[in-house]
Amino acid sequence: MYSFLKTDLFLDFFVCANANDNDVSVISDVQRKLDALELRLEMEIKKTTALEEKLEVKTNELRWQTNYLKEQLHRESLKIQILSEKLEDFLGLGQNRQDYRTKRHIANAATNIGFSAFLTHDLWLAGADHTVQFGGVVLNDGNAYNSFTGVFTVSVDGVYFITATLGSQMAHRQWFKIVVDGSLVSTIVITPFEDWKHSMGSNVVLIRLRRGQSVWVAVDSNESGDYLQGGDGVRASNFSAFYLYP
Numbered sequence: 001m002y003s004f005l006k007t008d009l010f011l012d013f014f015v016c017a018n019a020n021d022n023d024v025s026v027i028s029d030v031q032r033k034l035d036a037l038e039l040r041l042e043m044e045i046k047k048t049t050a051l052e053e054k055l056e057v058k059t060n061e062l063r064w065q066t067n068y069l070k071e072q073l074h075r076e077s078l079k080i081q082i083l084s085e086k087l088e089d090f091l092g093l094g095q096n097r098q099d100y101r102t103k104r105h106i107a108n109a110a111t112n113i114g115f116s117a118f119l120t121h122d123l124w125l126a127g128a129d130h131t132v133q134f135g136g137v138v139l140n141d142g143n144a145y146n147s148f149t150g151v152f153t154v155s156v157d158g159v160y161f162i163t164a165t166l167g168s169q170m171a172h173r174q175w176f177k178i179v180v181d182g183s184l185v186s187t188i189v190i191t192p193f194e195d196w197k198h199s200m201g202s203n204v205v206l207i208r209l210r211r212g213q214s215v216w217v218a219v220d221s222n223e224s225g226d227y228l229q230g231g232d233g234v235r236a237s238n239f240s241a242f243y244l245y246p
Contacts, residue, residue, distance in 0.1 A: 067133075071149040078153060078212055111156055114242030115145035119230030123237075126228075128221035132166075132176070134239045136232060142243075152215040152241055159244045160209050164217045165202035166190060167229045167236025174227070175220035178205060181213055187220060198229075200236065206244070215241060 117134035126132070133150035145152045154160070166176055168190045178186040190201035209215070217239050229236040 067149045071146060071151055074146055074153060082211060111142060113142035113144055113156060115140045115152060116238065116240040117145060117147060118235040119228055119237035120232060121230050123228040123230060125226050126219045128219055130219045132217045132228065150216050154209045154211055154213045156243060157211050158208065158246045159206060160241055161206055161244055162215060162241040163202065163204040164188060164239045165200060165237065167198060167200045168227050169198055169229060170227045177218055177220045178203065179218055180207065180209065180215050
């Protein structure tokens with residue numbers, strides 16, 4: 001619409017100019033119309049930009065709420081399963097109860113639990129304690145890792161091997177952390193050797209965990225953690241864990 005109006009205004013200008021080259025008032029009138037039209041267009045662009053920003057904020061909020069609810073549902077399902085097994089223990093009698101516990105212990109010990117996931121996209125401007133969501137799943141035996149939230153929920157008591165390797169191209173040092181239920185268990189520091197060159201940081205931890213506990217990678221609040229490199233073609237940032245023994 002604007003292009004047509006502007007074209008008409010230019011045609012008016014040239015017609016008037018040919019009729020009377022010295023008619024300054026006509027030229028000024030045309031120029032004022034052009035200025036007014038450009039101002040209206042600029043205001044409309046600002047309104048559109050503001051609406052897009054609000055929509056993006058709302059979309060991010062809904063995405064976070066959805067992931068949070070999924071994680072809560074996963075936790076509650078796990079609690080129900082634990083309570084069901086405790087009820088079965090309570091209802092067992094004598095040797096049958098002991099046999100049931102022994103069989104369940106053997107089954108748990110033999111359960112294969114392990115996952116490996118990678119960051120599917122670059123992570124920018126993440127604030128302190130932001131959970132890194134490794135959405136690309138390579139392995140998820142036992143289905144204990146949630147790719148939507150980036151959280152690994154322990155399903156069997158025991159000792160676990162946990163590791164994370166993170167890649168970046170930033171020119172400054174960055175801090176990340178491996179946490180269990182929000183408490184620090186290991187720190188990962190990415191220190192560049194040259195400005196804007198690829199650099200990586202990693203750490204490994206062996207830790208005894210209880211069923212129902214959660215493990216994830218987050219931005220540390222000590223220093224910036226504002227960029228991680230990810231992508232299906234460049235799997236530079238990874239998070240993995242597996243069950244070792246009771």
